[in-house]
Amino acid sequence: MRAAADPDVSKDLPDFDLARFLPYRVTVVGEHLSAGLARRYRAEFGISVAEWRVLVHLADAGTVSIRDLERRVHLEKSKASRAASRLAREGYVTKVPDLSDRRLVCLSLSDRGRSLMADLLPLAAAYQARLEAVVGNSLRDLEAALDRLMQEDL
Amino acid sequence: MRAAADPDVSKDLPDFDLARFLPYRVTVVGEHLSAGLARRYRAEFGISVAEWRVLVHLADAGTVSIRDLERRVHLEKSKASRAASRLAREGYVTKVPDLSDRRLVCLSLSDRGRSLMADLLPLAAAYQARLEAVVGNSLRDLEAALDRLMQEDL
DNA sequence: AGGAAATCGTTGCACTTGAGACGATGACAC
DNA sequence: GTGTCATCGTCTCAAGTGCAACGATTTCCT
Numbered sequence: 001m002r003a004a005a006d007p008d009v010s011k012d013l014p015d016f017d018l019a020r021f022l023p024y025r026v027t028v029v030g031e032h033l034s035a036g037l038a039r040r041y042r043a044e045f046g047i048s049v050a051e052w053r054v055l056v057h058l059a060d061a062g063t064v065s066i067r068d069l070e071r072r073v074h075l076e077k078s079k080a081s082r083a084a085s086r087l088a089r090e091g092y093v094t095k096v097p098d099l100s101d102r103r104l105v106c107l108s109l110s111d112r113g114r115s116l117m118a119d120l121l122p123l124a125a126a127y128q129a130r131l132e133a134v135v136g137n138s139l140r141d142l143e144a145a146l147d148r149l150m151q152e153d154l
Numbered sequence: 155m156r157a158a159a160d161p162d163v164s165k166d167l168p169d170f171d172l173a174r175f176l177p178y179r180v181t182v183v184g185e186h187l188s189a190g191l192a193r194r195y196r197a198e199f200g201i202s203v204a205e206w207r208v209l210v211h212l213a214d215a216g217t218v219s220i221r222d223l224e225r226r227v228h229l230e231k232s233k234a235s236r237a238a239s240r241l242a243r244e245g246y247v248t249k250v251p252d253l254s255d256r257r258l259v260c261l262s263l264s265d266r267g268r269s270l271m272a273d274l275l276p277l278a279a280a281y282q283a284r285l286e287a288v289v290g291n292s293l294r295d296l297e298a299a300l301d302r303l304m305q306e307d308l
Numbered sequence: 309a310g311g312a313a314a315t316c317g318t319t320g321c322a323c324t325t326g327a328g329a330c331g332a333t334g335a336c337a338c
Numbered sequence: 339g340t341g342t343c344a345t346c347g348t349c350t351c352a353a354g355t356g357c358a359a360c361g362a363t364t365t366c367c368t
Contacts, residue, residue: 013268016275018210018227020297022285023187028228029300030181036308037177048324056172066347073172074182076326081347103333103346114167121170131176134306138295143174145289145296146183152288154190202354220317230356235317257316257363 022149037127041120046090050075050083052120058093058109059117065104092116176303191281195274200244204229204237206274212247212263213271219258246270 018024034049041047047055053073057064061072069080084107087093092113098104109117132139172178188203195201201209207227211218215226223234238261241247246267252258263271286293 013213013271014275014279016210016214016278018207018214021210021278021282022289023184023191023281024207024227025297025300026180027184027188029304030177030184031228032304032308033177034181053172053178056170056175059167060170060172067345073178074185077347078326078328078349079324081349082324085348101334101346105347117167121168124170124175125168127177128175131303131306134302135176135299136302138299141292141295142299143179145292146179148288148290149285150183150186152285154186204354221315231317232319232356233354235319236354239318255316255364259317 026149033131037124040123045116045120047120048083048086050079051087051092054080054083054087054107055092055109055113055117055120056124058107058113059121063106063108065098065107067104069107087113180303187285191278194277199270199274201274202237202240204233205241205246208234208237208241208261209246209263209267209271209274210278212261212267213275217260217262219252219261221258223261241267 038049038052041052053075054069057069057073061068064072066077066080066084069075069084070077073080075083084093084095084105088095088107091110093107094110096106098106135142192203192206195206207229208223211223211227215222218226220231220234220238223229223238224231227234229237238247238249238259242249242261245264247261248264250260252260289296
């Protein structure tokens, strides 16, 4: 017979339900939501998610540096740098050195980029509206919960 | 003077707040939550997020195939295949052909893998408990909202 | 039985990613 | 000024990724 407490490896592991594990669950939903819109702007304009974030921030902040992107839209600096370079190469953004601090770059939308965003932003707004309809009247709670989770230092 | 309606590119773009855009927001929170725990098991055991998901599923399903992983824990099959291979190489899982259908592989935890999970699962359970405490009594609403967003075909 | 079609896991390929090193620039103390 | 330190953006390198193609198997249909 075996002892009741068995420290060796043949012992049963504690139950664990990945489907209820918040890091997993939130990540999967995030990928699902992002992919839904990204599929469209990737097929139509060849834009990646990182490039989309850069464009959105440019559309509402005007002129930004790589470091601003890093802090405001959660892109690591190498990722932000490469996304900005691609967008500049495609002609969607202009990239010039900042004259008052020549370590920085000034990124801003070109005419072509503004024209792109004139197409993209209404699409995204409609998508957001659709998601909010799905969530319904618990949107406030959802946002509050996400905020609290985000503030938590883990 | 300029006409009121101006179709050219110099027109202002619609306002758009990325910080309230659900795909962005949910994704960022998901990364934040995942990174909080992943940092620990990566530093301590050299395990990636994909490998973690494989291990968890093995811990509670016993024996699974690559295809099961693909469907149950949202890993593309090449990602699942490589994660399983790495874990097999490290000795955490055993990988043998399925005798009743030789297209499939049978993955299961080795003794070493079970021992690893005996350390990891309590850690994850504590982490989950901490997150649930942060969310508080709106946990039900949060889960329901995530479910509804997940079911939506986008 | 026998051939077409579907399924499974792996791999080759081109691309992306994260982490750190690096040169260039600026801020600060003395 | 001058030296030290911090900051910014890019680049390099190894590792990871998505996708499609592939061989091996099984299933289905007749």
